[in-house]
Amino acid sequence: MRIQPSQSVDNTSYQYYVDLLQLVLDTTSDEYGPADIVTLESSLSQSRGFFMLKNEQLDVYWAGTSIARERDYLAVTVPLVGGLLGNRVPVIMRNRLSEFAKITTAEQLQKMVACQGSQWPDSDILEFNGYRVERVISFSLMYTMLEQQRCDYFPRGINEAHAEVDTQGHETLMVYDELILRYPLPMYFFVNKQNLLLAQRLTEGLLLLVNNGKLTEFIMHHPTTASIFPLSRYQHSRVISLENAILPANVVERAHNNWIGFPKE
CATH class of the missing domain: 3.40.190.10 (Periplasmic binding protein-like II)
Known part of the structure; x- marks a missing residue:
């Protein structure tokens, strides 16, 4: 399972997505078989990462979604960090x-x-x-x-x-x-449009983690994200709401059951 490398030592959230992907693969191994994660060596910009995904040089790429990205790639439409990224x-x-x-x-x-x-x-x-x-x-x-x-x-x-x-x-x-x-901006796993089996595996694994509560547990206890809880610490923060004009029309609806972040306005 070929994935992107970290962009920088500052990019500490990178390990969160690697660990989550491994958890999804482990969760689905009985049905789909074992899978090893292989990290590419050279750092990639987002445009380069999606180019390599299209050309089957990468198997999984994670990024914030957009209309264009969901048009050109298969998005596994389960938000990887609930409603927190936006x-x-x-x-x-x-x-x-x-x-x-x-x-x-x-x-x-x-x-x-x-x-x-x-x-x-x-x-x-x-x-x-x-x-x-x-x-x-x-x-x-x-x-x-x-x-x-x-x-x-x-x-x-x-x-x-x-x-x-x-x-x-x-x-x-x-x-x-x-x-x-x-602003609403879910982070998704993306795969090549032809890789239907992998998209199915990732979807099933993530939905299983959502339904059994293990995704929320993972977010609340991973070293990268644990310190932000409880979310009530932000209840007095000043909130400025922005419009996301590049968001696919049904993204909020599809995320409804997988949303663990702040209450929707």
């Missing part, structure tokens, strides 16, 4: 805390510049909603640019931010979780 918190420089503490409206935040992945759906979503975005091709470079104050903040999913900022070398950064940018 709740973004700014990673900021510690010395700018007082500045961000004064932000109470979307208009104030729109004057600032967000570092964001050049090929991530998030960049399109932010720009569609009137936010200024510095598109960056390299994951690790985004944190470097933030530390060099070449952008003002780096929006990360609440399931990602704390684990990444806690890595060595980010002492000047902090997660400002008093402010949440919220």
Whole structure:
């Protein structure tokens, strides 16, 4: 089972998806047989990862969904982190805390510049909603640019931010979780359109984990995501809701039974 490598040592959430994929494969091994995960060596941009998936050089690729991605690939439509990914918190420089503490409206935040992945759906979503975005091709470079104050903040999913900022070398950064940018963006496993058997295996495995409660348990106890619970800690955060214009029309409906994140508005 060929998968993408981590984009950077800062990308601590990578291991979450590897471990979840292994759990799904183990859960379905009696019916489908054993499977070994093989990680490719070279780091991939999202466009390169999807290109390799289309050309059968990768077997599984995980990413936020979009209309175009579900058109061109088979999406396993079970959100891998429930509703958490679309709740973004700014990673900021510690010395700018007082500045961000004064932000109470979307208009104030729109004057600032967000570092964001050049090929991530998030960049399109932010720009569609009137936010200024510095598109960056390299994951690790985004944190470097933030530390060099070449952008003002780096929006990360609440399931990602704390684990990444806690890595060595980010002492000047902090997660400002008093402010949440919220938009629907489920993270899915994607496979080649011809690989129907693998899509079926991943779907069955994930749905089994949802129905027996083990996916929620996995999210709540994995080292990458455990520190964000209980979610009640965010009940007093200021929430700015954004529209996701590239979201497939039925995505919220299909996610209804698999949603463990914040209550839908």
